[in-house]
Amino acid sequence: METAEAKNFKKVDIIFECQDCKPIEVLDTNLQRKPDDIILDIIDSGLKGRGGAGFPTGLKWKFTKNESAEPKYVICNADEGEPGTFKDREILDRVPEKVFVGMALCGYSIGAKEGIIYLRGEYNFLLKDLNKKLEKFNKQLKERNLDFAITIKSGSGAYICGEESALFESMEGKRGEPRNKPPYPTSEGYNAKPTVINNVETLVYTTMICNLGSDKFKELGTKDSRGSKVFSVSGDTPIAGIYELELGMSLGTFVEEFGDGDTKSVQVGGASGHCVPRKYFEDTIIGFEGIPTGGSMMIFNSTRSMYNVLHDYLEFFTEESCGQCTPCRVGCQQLLEGIEAVKKGERRPSYLEDLKKLASNMNLAAKCGLGQSVANPFNSIVDNFKEEIIY
């Protein structure tokens, strides 16, 4: 990981506070432009998906637009199931119109008529207000003769339904299980039709890029991580909450700002992310060139047992694995039982090396991102906090 480009700490107010953004005016202005010009702007901005995987958003729109199959869909992924992530809820609560406009401009750009927000089941308390605002927004779209409308579909509380292909299955009324890839959603997504699926925050940034221009967006961040990002900060911090920050700072800078003076590790990217110990804070860049994150930053101080942290994560993955493929279904269970056995002294400490190999094999053999990413927390916690796991 490089430090050369590490940025200073910088709070940004693009998503929540930006005073000169009236979403409906952004829509009006951009409906005067050619769809391809909007897509080119999003490509030029360098915006990468904020849901975790970081795929370039403009390219996703372009690939979907280039497909000949009809109809096309725009899906907003508001499942937000990653432990420690709570920023999409806040965005949908405070600035939903910016999400709607991002979806509408995507629909206009790619030639889709239907947009659907897949809303985490636990966020159903937002439904009434969102539906009311959508009713008004859909009417405004009609008045502008834009053949596009947005509806909401409620999720049912499964973490795996945030994975895009499982999300499509769930939306189609089936059990939420990931599909094989390829085909990718841009060619065969919802109802096996070309689909753009973007995270809530990604869609807001598309609205803001259409408002401020891609050059303005590129002024923030680094070459590989353009712009800013909304972080959900939790754990041992006196100032837990939601913050929009410029990408590319070091984790050391982050901890200086948010830690309680006794931070021993930060779990970057939720349960499926990496655990970074204090000795690597300065060398770790928060961004796609270092450690990417969908937004979850969990801070642990020296009172925390990293065994308990890892145990909690493994219980979570064991519970949430859809069970479709053996490496994940059996692997999660084996890792959980494995560290329990080491902790009780029933297995030697060297058994942890076997478990690490199992986690790495899961990364290679599991069908979807859930099973593939279990190695991130497992190997990083075992490597750095082995003494807290052994008997």
Ligand SMILES: Cc1cc2nc3c(=O)[nH]c(=O)nc-3n(C[C@H](O)[C@H](O)[C@H](O)COP(=O)(O)O)c2cc1C
């Ligand atoms: C197990 C799992 C859960 C996921 N949960 C979410 C989620 O809650 N929200 C989200 O936006 N992306 C989630 N993703 C990523 C999506 O599959 C997809 O990459 C994302 O919605 C694409 O949007 P983006 O390009 O704007 O980031 C998850 C992925 C996996 C493997």
Ligand code: SF4
């Ligand atoms: S990796 Fe896990 S969650 Fe993904 S398909 Fe396999 S069993 Fe299901």
